Structure formats: C-alpha cells, structure tokens
Amino acid sequence: MATFTGLLRLYAWHMKLNVSKSMIYRFDFISGIFISILISGIAPFMQYLYFTQTRGYPGWTLNQILLFQGLLLLWFGIRDVLFGDIRGLIMNLVWKGDFDRLLLKPYSPIGVLLCSGFQLNGIGSCLAGLLVTILAFLQLDGSIGLWTFPLLILMTVCGLMLYMAVTITFAAIVIMLIQMGRIGEMFEKIMEFGTYPMNIFPSGIRILMVTILPFAVWTYYPTQILLQRVDHQMWVACAFSLIMFWLSIKLWNRCLRKYTSAGG
Amino acid sequence: MHIFIKAIQLNLKVFLTYRKGFLISIIIHPIVLVLNIYLFTSIFEYNGTSEIKDYSLEQMVWYFAVTIFVFIFTFNFADRRMSNYIISGDLGPLLLRPISLYRYELANAIALRTAGVLFEFIPDMIIYSIIYPPVFLTLLSFSKFLIVIIPAFLLNFLIRYLIGLSAIITMNNSSMNRVTAVIISLLGGAMIPLDFFPLWLQKVCDYLPFKYIFYEPVQFFLNRGHATSTEALLYVLMMQFLWIAGLYLLTRIVWSILMKKIVLVGG
Numbered sequence: 001m002a003t004f005t006g007l008l009r010l011y012a013w014h015m016k017l018n019v020s021k022s023m024i025y026r027f028d029f030i031s032g033i034f035i036s037i038l039i040s041g042i043a044p045f046m047q048y049l050y051f052t053q054t055r056g057y058p059g060w061t062l063n064q065i066l067l068f069q070g071l072l073l074l075w076f077g078i079r080d081v082l083f084g085d086i087r088g089l090i091m092n093l094v095w096k097g098d099f100d101r102l103l104l105k106p107y108s109p110i111g112v113l114l115c116s117g118f119q120l121n122g123i124g125s126c127l128a129g130l131l132v133t134i135l136a137f138l139q140l141d142g143s144i145g146l147w148t149f150p151l152l153i154l155m156t157v158c159g160l161m162l163y164m165a166v167t168i169t170f171a172a173i174v175i176m177l178i179q180m181g182r183i184g185e186m187f188e189k190i191m192e193f194g195t196y197p198m199n200i201f202p203s204g205i206r207i208l209m210v211t212i213l214p215f216a217v218w219t220y221y222p223t224q225i226l227l228q229r230v231d232h233q234m235w236v237a238c239a240f241s242l243i244m245f246w247l248s249i250k251l252w253n254r255c256l257r258k259y260t261s262a263g264g
Numbered sequence: 265m266h267i268f269i270k271a272i273q274l275n276l277k278v279f280l281t282y283r284k285g286f287l288i289s290i291i292i293h294p295i296v297l298v299l300n301i302y303l304f305t306s307i308f309e310y311n312g313t314s315e316i317k318d319y320s321l322e323q324m325v326w327y328f329a330v331t332i333f334v335f336i337f338t339f340n341f342a343d344r345r346m347s348n349y350i351i352s353g354d355l356g357p358l359l360l361r362p363i364s365l366y367r368y369e370l371a372n373a374i375a376l377r378t379a380g381v382l383f384e385f386i387p388d389m390i391i392y393s394i395i396y397p398p399v400f401l402t403l404l405s406f407s408k409f410l411i412v413i414i415p416a417f418l419l420n421f422l423i424r425y426l427i428g429l430s431a432i433i434t435m436n437n438s439s440m441n442r443v444t445a446v447i448i449s450l451l452g453g454a455m456i457p458l459d460f461f462p463l464w465l466q467k468v469c470d471y472l473p474f475k476y477i478f479y480e481p482v483q484f485f486l487n488r489g490h491a492t493s494t495e496a497l498l499y500v501l502m503m504q505f506l507w508i509a510g511l512y513l514l515t516r517i518v519w520s521i522l523m524k525k526i527v528l529v530g531g
Contacts (some may be wrong), residue, residue, distance in 0.1 A: 025436035032439035039446050042455070049460045050307075053317065058310040189295045196299075200306040 007107055011115040018085075018118045029120075036124025040077075044069040044132050057200050065197070067136035067226060072195055072219045074129030078156070079163055080122025087184045089116055090171045099175065100261055110168055110252050117167075142226055151225045154238065158217045162241040166191070168248035172255040194218050210237040217241050267363055271375040276382075293332060293388045297395060300325045317459040323486045324457075326398050330409075330482045331454045333388065336380045337413045338420040338477060340373035343441045346428030350435050366425065366515065373421050405487035408497050412484055415504035416477045422511035423448065423473065429515070432522045453479030473507040476500060 022029040047069050051062040060068070090113060093099040102109040170187055194215025198206055209216045214237040221234045304324045307316070314320060319327065346369075349355040358365055392398075427444045431437040449455050452474035458466055469475045480500045483491035490496045 025434070027434050028436040028439050032442070035439045035443045039442065042446065042450055046456050049456060053460050054307060055311045056307075058306060186292045186295075189292050189299075192296070192299060196303060201302050205302060 003107060003111070007111050007115050010107065010112065011118065014116050015118045019120055022120055032121050033124045036121055037128045040073050040125045040128030041132075043073065057197055059199050060197055063136050063139045064223070064227060066132060067140065067142075068197060068219060068223045070129050070132030070134075070136050071222050071226075072129070073125050074133055075159065075218050075222075077122045077124070077126030077129050078160075080119055080125060082122075082160070083114070083117035083163060083167060084119030084122050086113060086117035086167050087170055087187075089113065090174050091184070094174050097261065109256070110171065110249075113171060114164060114167065137226060140227070143228075145228070148225060151230070152222055155217050155222045155225065155234075158214075158238045158241040161245040162214060162217060165241070165244040165248040168245075168252050172248070172252045175259050176255050191215060194220070197223075210234075211240050212244075214238075214240040214244065267367075267371055271371040272378050274375065276375075276379050290387050290391065293384070294391055294395060296332065297325070297329050297392055300328050301396060317457065318489060319457065319459075319486075320400070322396070322399055323488060325396060326392075326400075326486060327457055327482055329388075329392055329396075330485045331478055333385055333485070334413065334416065334454070334478050334481055336385045336388070337377060338417045339380070340369075340376060340421055340424055342369045342373060342421060342424040343428040343431075343437065343444065345369065345372070346425070347431035347435070347437045347441075350431045355432075366519070369425060369428075370421060373417075377417060400487050401485070402487055405484055405491070408484040408491070409481055411497065412476075412481045412500055412504065415501065415508060416481050418508050419473055419504060419511070420448070420477050422508060422515060426511065426515055426518065429518050429522060432526055448474050448477060451475070452477045453482065473511070476504045476507060 044066055047065050048062065050056060051065060056062065056065065090099075093102070099109070102112050105112055166187060170184070190213070193201070193205065193209060193213065198209050198216045198220045201209070209220075210233045216234075217237045221230070221237060224230050224234070304321055308314070308321045308324075316324065349358060355365075358368065361368065363371075423444065427437065427440055430440055434440065451469050451472055453469075458469055458475060458479050461469065469479075480491070483489065484497070484500075
C-alpha cells in the first residue's frame with residue numbers, strides 16, 4: 001500500500017512538471033489544445049461521410065456509430081492524458097543509457113515509468129469525446145440504468161489495465177532489443193483493430209478481440225453498455241484484460257533479469 | 265550533387281545498422297492491409313454492391329494501401345527538424361555552412377525517402393500483391409504513379425519546410441506540425457477518398473495543393489476514372505509544378521523576411 005501511495009505521489013509530481021514544461025512554450029501549448037479539439041472532430045466527420053454515402057456498418061446506425069466515435073475519442077483522451085508520453089520516454093531512456101538510473105530508485109522501474117506519462121495535451125481529445133458522446137446519446141434517446149455507470153467504470157479500469165499491459169510489453173521488448181524505432185508503430189497498428197465495432201470482423205478476429213487482444217473493452221463494450229446491448233463476452237474481455245496485465249508484469253520481470261544495459 | 269549522395273549514403277547506413285526496424289516494418293504494413301480487407305469486405309457485403317463511389321472492393325482496399333506508399337515516397341521531417349534546430353540553438357552553425365538550409369533539408373529528405381523506397385515500398389509492394397493481388401494495376405498506370413509521385417514529394421517537402429520556418433517565430437511548432445499533417449491527410453484524401461466529400465468541398469480541394477500529394481497519385485495507381493487518360497496525367501503534372509513554383513517562391517520570400525528579424529542564441 002505504501003508503494004502504491006508513493007507511486008501516486010510520484011505521478012502527481014510528474015503532472016506538475018509536465019504542466020510547467022508545457023507553459024514554457026505557451027503559444028504552442030494553448031494552440032495545441034485547440035488544435036487537438038479540432039482534430040478530434042475529424043473521425044466523427046469521416047464516419048458521417050461514410051454513413052451518408054453508404055449504408056454504413058452492419059448493425060450500426062449513424063447515431064450509434066457517432067456514440068462509438070465519441071467514446072473512442074474519450075478513450076484516446078484519457079489514454080493520452082494518463083500515459084501519453086511513456087513509449088517515447090522508454091525508448092529515449094534506453095537509447096541514451098539513462099534507464100539504468102531507474103534501477104537505483106526506491107520504486108520498481110516499471111512503476112516509475114508508468115508514473116511518467118502524463119500529457120496535458122490529451123485534454124482536448126477528452127473534451128471533444130465527451131461532447132460527441134453526450135450529443136450522440138441524446139440523439140439516440142438512450143436511457144441510463146442502475147448498472148450503467150458501474151459497468152462503464154469497470155470498463156474504464158479494465159481498459160486502463162489493458163493499456164498498461166500493452167505499454168509494459170512494449171517496454172519489455174525495448175529493453176531487450178534497444179533500438180527498435182518502429183515497435184511503437186506496430187503496436188499502434190495492432191491496436192487499430194479496437195477502433196472499429198467488433199461485430200464487423202469475422203468470428204476469428206472477434207474471438208481474438210475478447211481474449212488475447214481484448215481491445216473491445218476500450219470502446220466497443222462501453223458503447224454496447226450505453227446502447228443496452230451487453231453480452232456475456234464482456235466479462236470474458238474484462239477477465240482477459242486483467243490476465244494480460246498479469247502476464248505483462250511477468251514478461252517485464254523476466255526481461256529485466258536478462259537486461260544487460262545499453263547506450264550511454 | 266556530392267552532398268546529396270553523401271546524405272543518401274549516410275541514411276542508408278543508418279537504415280542498415282538497425283535492420284530489425286526494417287523487418288518490423290515488413291510485419292507492420294500488412295496488418296493495415298488485413299484490417300482494411302476485413303473492414304471493406306464487411307461494408308461491401310452489407311451494402312450489397314460491387315462498387316461504392318465507383319471503387320471496386322479491390323480498389324477500395326488498395327486505396328488505403330497506396331496512401332501508405334505515398335507516405336513512404338513523400339514523408340519528411342523538415343518541419344520538426346527546423347523546430348529542433350531553433351530549440352537546441354543549432355540553427356546558427358547551420359547558417360554558416362557552405363550549403364543553404366533549404367538545400368541541406370532537401371538532401372536529407374531525399375536521402376530519407378530513398379532508403380524508405382528501397383526498404384519499405386519495394387518489399388511492401390511485393391507482400392501486398394501476394395496477399396491481395398491488384399488486378400486493376402497495369403504497367404502504364406504504375407508508371408504514371410511513379411511519374412506523379414516525384415513532384416508530390418517536392419510539394420510535401422515545400423509545405424513542411426514552410427511550416428518549419430514558423431518555428432523561427434514560435435520556437436516550438438509541434439502543434440502547427442500536427443495540424444498541417446492532419447490537413448494534408450484529410451484534404452489530400454489519405455484519410456478517406458475525396459469522392460466521399462460533398463461536391464463543394466471537392467471543388468475547394470481542387471484549388472488546394474494537398475490532393476496532388478495523395479489523391480491524384482493514388483488514382484493513377486488504381487487506374488480508375490479520369491486517371492486512365494494521358495490528358496489527366498499532363499493536367500496533374502501541370503498543377504503540381506504550378507504549386508511547386510508558387511510554394512518555392514513563398515519560401516524564398518518568407519526566408520528573406522525572417523532572416524532580417526532572426527536573433528540566435530544557444531548552440
């Protein structure tokens with residue numbers, strides 16, 4: 001418990017540092033927030049174009065897919081605010097040989113890394129996501145039940161655990177291979193499967209998306225909760241998110257034992 | 265010319281030193297292709313049609329594959345590099361070099377893309393063709409694509425360089441870089457084919473340079489619509505060179521204005 005509290009304090013300290021750093025280039029910071037809000041509007045616009053020019057995706061109406069897009073933006077925003085800069089940070093630390101310093105700190109290196117990712121710029125995507133979600137939900141005349149918010153919170157927690165698992169796996173690979181500039185891109189491309197409704201994929205991919213790669217917890221199931229279309233596979237996806245987190249910690253510990261230092 | 269060759273050699277050496285990165289990229293790009301195959305097969309089946317906006321399923325899947333090829337041919341970091349020069353104070357020493365900053369950045373961009381074409385485009389083209397054969401592609405359409413992609417590279421470079429010059433005023437231009445990348449991708453047709461845009465927006469895009477970076481080269485590759493004619497090729501080339509001339513002139517003017525005001529520190 002003391003370790004967890006210490007890591008939270010460390011995270012809060014990193015938050016303050018990031019805000020101070022952002023304020024040095026004030027014009028870039030302020031324009032960055034406005035720009036990220038504007039850019040966030042592009043994905044719903046593209047979906048709007050698809051749906052007005054075609055019949056769209058099977059099982060989804062325009063407002064339902066806008067709700068999905070709103071939640072996707074919100075997820076991207078939360079992810080970027082909490083862990084936005086971690087992958088770049090890990091690669092920089094390992095290339096320059098600075099990673100070794102983390103081994104001497106009083107907390108576990110992966111804990112320190114996960115506490116270093118705060119990025120205020122992601123707030124733009126959060127705001128845009130919230131706006132699109134609320135508007136789409138109102139358009140759908142959706143209703144909120146007793147279990148809606150608890151289930152959404154559960155999905156958010158599982159989503160964060162899964163994203164931490166992805167980040168920890170990334171870090172484990174980087175400390176083993178040192179210079180792999182495109183690993184980040186590979187992770188992004190794989191995670192792109194989570195940016196589309198799961199039911200448009202064939203059954204093989206659908207099974208993957210609730211088990212080994214349970215990306216459905218990020219946006220698909222939160223949307224289904226709001227649309228009151230939840231199925232039992234949601235619980236499987238939640239369980240696998242926690243399993244993936246546990247496995248990533250195991251992988252990290254194993255890679256850390258084999259780590260022989262680099263850069264400098 | 266000597267400096268161009270040296271810069272290309274340097275980039276190739278860096279590329280070959282980190283071969284694992286190259287191998288990873290061969291794995292990455294087909295993932296996008298597979299994703300698009302599933303996505304568009306589902307959309308086409310649901311729409312119960314063999315064509316959407318005059319794109320066949322193969323052309324639609326390849327549309328997004330070819331946009332990746334266009335990225336490989338045209339991408340450069342001139343905007344980000346300029347900002348880094350300002351922040352680190354390296355701009356001063358660069359201005360004292362016997363080569364202008366513009367030519368130095370151009371040499372770097374060419375070198376970067378040469379390595380990209382050799383080690384990403386060629387393997388990707390082969391792998392994609394095996395996974396999902398481009399039945400529409402002919403030698404002529406592929407040649408047209410290669411002809412228009414070179415001015416597309418120059419256009420993208422000039423836009424990025426111009427944005428890079430903004431760093432002389434703002435120092436850190438990362439948000440400007442982001443918005444430029446998104447505008448080029450969206451209005452250039454890299455995110456969604458321009459045919460999906462409303463007519464008025466398509467007309468606006470006709471008067472902007474971005475569609476000549478992405479949309480038009482992709483059309484020649486896909487061998488569809490107007491892109492099958494020689495007149496279209498000549499028209500696109502003319503528009504590309506007009507934009508290149510205009511943007512080059514603009515960079516000269518902006519550069520001369522900024523050089524009168526610049527104050528350098530650091531280094």
